[in-house]
Amino acid sequence: MSSLLPIIWRSNSEEYEKARIGRVFNHRRPERSPLAVVAPTCTSHIIDTVLLAIQRECRISVRSGGHSWAAWSVRDDAILIDLGNFREISLDEKTGIVKASPSTTGRMLNSFLAEKGRMFAGGHCPDVGLGGFLLQGGMGWNCKNWGWACQSIAAIDVVTADGSFIHCGADQNSELFWAARGAGPGFPGVVTRFYLQSRPSFSHMRSSAYSYPKSDYRKAMDWVLSITADFDSDTEIAAVSSYPPGHDEIHITVLFVTFKNSEEAALKALQRAEDSHPAGTVGHWFCKSTSLEQEYNDQARASPEGYRYTADNAYICNDANVSEILEEAFTTLPSRKAFALWYSMAPVSRCPLENMALSMQSDHYFALYTVWEHKEDDERCQNWVKNIMRGVEIHSEGAYLGDSDFQVRGTRFWGEKEGIRLHDIRRKWDPLGTICGYLDAGDISGVNGLENVHEWVANVKI
Ligand SMILES: Cc1cc2nc3c(=O)[nH]c(=O)nc-3n(C[C@H](O)[C@H](O)[C@H](O)COP(=O)(O)OP(=O)(O)OC[C@H]3O[C@@H](n4cnc5c(N)ncnc54)[C@H](O)[C@@H]3O)c2cc1C
Structure with missing residues (x-):
């Protein structure tokens, strides 16, 4: 295990408090208190953190841009991987594929691409992170016609819940690639890199x-x-x-x-x-x-x-x-x-x-x-x-x-069969529930995930 892991353990210090919520957009901040916060600068830090969590039998939570409304990254007794310092953007000018780290924001990505005459239809808010945005599907610019942002994901790199580092695309680890386009905060791994198809920019x-x-x-x-x-x-x-x-x-x-x-x-x-x-x-x-x-x-x-x-x-x-x-x-x-x-x-x-x-x-x-x-x-x-x-x-x-905030309202987030398949994939790739997953009331959903029904309507019927 790397002795240089940039980790801050839970304490009453200002440093811990800043690491816990400093990058959370919503100022209705949660009380939840992670065991530690790691700010990786390289993939081996992420792998080491997952292995540390397995050894300590605690969970991992992930933060890319910190813009989830319900602060999904802040979880009791988990080790939070805050990807804010883990940065990469590069473009293959021949294919138009841009490699970007998950904490890259829409504004960062498009400022970089604009110089090369290209754009990516990311989120409307400048500071949303690609990580949370793309895993949910991503309602980007002109989504009504150009489609979901996640349809432009060509591949991803992932640290899995057992600490392996793998590449996922249509022909390789395709189950995880399938899940990465719509699982949102229940994705059973840590995405470390997106390979995204950019498009020519507009004058x-x-x-x-x-x-x-x-x-x-x-x-x-x-x-x-x-x-x-x-x-x-x-x-x-x-x-x-x-x-x-x-x-x-x-x-x-x-x-x-x-x-x-x-x-x-x-x-x-x-x-x-x-x-x-x-x-x-x-x-x-x-x-x-x-x-x-x-x-x-x-x-x-x-x-x-x-x-x-x-x-x-x-x-x-x-x-x-x-x-x-x-x-x-x-x-x-x-x-x-x-x-x-x-x-x-x-x-x-x-x-x-x-x-x-x-x-x-x-x-x-x-x-x-x-x-x-x-x-x-x-x-x-x-x-x-x-x-x-x-x-x-x-x-x-x-x-x-x-x-959405699943602590307040559970509803249908996927088609019926896609919801079942997604939850099967989650259980297969993270059987112990090492990655925190969906934050429901009391944070108890774990490997079971979400019910994928209109819960309010279901409760009225009962
Ligand atoms: C002001 C504002 C404007 C918005 N505008 C849009 C919009 O135009 N279109 C749209 O679709 N959405 C929009 N959203 C919603 C936004 O996309 C989601 O809140 C998204 O989760 C934010 O991503 P993030 O990485 O910034 O958040 P984070 O809070 O960092 O991440 C959310 C969760 O996603 C998961 N996650 C993130 N990164 C990874 C990773 N690398 N590996 C594994 N899991 C990960 C984790 O469970 C994490 O807790 C907006 C939100 C805000 C606050």
């Missing part, structure tokens, strides 16, 4: 936005729902409910971001929305020049550092009355910084998915991001989210792992 990123007062919620929503499925295929579409800075009233903003290589193509893509949007906007722009950097800055402003957060989400059934079901969420936000999102997923949601664990989707992605400052508001804000989700869940197929 003309443009956006349009149409803001309406809350009283026009139905008008705005019905309009965007009517044009989204066959809209231009390089354009992503979202509707957001928020209090814009300086306003005392909720606004509903419909946003279009297009990725093109000429002004003419961008204008053509966005014209349909410009021509069809309902009258009555309180704010509006058309085909404005933007960039990934600018979009990242806007996203960072919407989800600022240093706040308390809770998130939940649902894939609303394709045939549901979406405007009606989301109305309460969109018009009753509990705090000035909270926002509700509808994100168009069609037409990708209608295409058969690749053979991978990710297997839950619908045309309509709905998420709540509740943001507040003070502990006194925890209960009120969390209850608001729970109440909204109680009404919405029955109209949903399931949910996305990335915006």
